[in-house]
Amino acid sequence: MNLLKVDSEFFNAKDTLLCGQFFRYVLDIDGAYTVYSLNKRCKVYTIENFTYLESDDIDYFTEFFDLKNDYSKIYNDVLNFNDPFISHVATLSKGIRILKQNVIETALYFIISQNNNIKRIQNSVEKLCQGLGEKIECDGGSYYAFPTVKNLASASLDFYKSIGLGYRAEYIKGFAEMLNGGYNLDNLRALSTSEITSELLKIKGIGKKVADCITLFGFNRTDSFPVDTWIEKIYIQNLNGKQKDRVKISQELLNKFGNLSGYVQQYVFYYKRSLENK
């Protein structure tokens, strides 16, 4: 077990995990979060001015949490838009880091996320891993890995319905069979963001919003601005938006924020979902 200690100003454990980009974490009794990704896990917690990362695979989670990226520069670039509302939410949410998640995990989780709520998504994700993932024994208990493509494809439609996916079960089943048949999402990495989006939209169950989440969190393309029901509300209430179609809203926000879109989107989303209600 290795330990990494970093300044917490631009890496806050709670803000990063609860801002809506990730679903597979548990808040422990001691206040630390246990995070699961693929077949790995880590503990992460913030105490005052420092955030601590504990894992057997520090390298993986250094990449996962994007720790080699300079978020002070990103933060200052966002402030330079000189938009009072955006600056306000950025200041409150600057501890967020955009995760660099495995692309298959990201795609599955965000297909599940459609017309759903975060609690239900988390429940389904956990049951998915418990039902199909490899059980990993280690000191301090055991946990389940994210399932292999083969296991995902071999699971029945009834299994997917049994973990609460509802009508999304058919989307997941179809996507799993597609992957098992040789479709490789990593082949899309050579393409531009808009080209990746176009390819993702060909997959049944993936629309514009889910595709934008996959490009942002799975392909680390920050020139993506996912627009869901919450962002739509913010766009109208706080940004004086006039468009009504979510695709057009996304394009307008992307035009405004460019390569900083992904960061701004998470700052704003987190603000709306939690910070506003304190």
Added chain:
DNA sequence: CCCCAGGAGAGTC
């Protein structure tokens, strides 16, 4: 009973 959740697909015009 209603409405809503990190929407998308299919149908109609």
Added chain:
DNA sequence: GACTCTCATGGG
């Protein structure tokens, strides 16, 4: 291109 309806499921 544009609406509109429907799709499971749990919670408020």
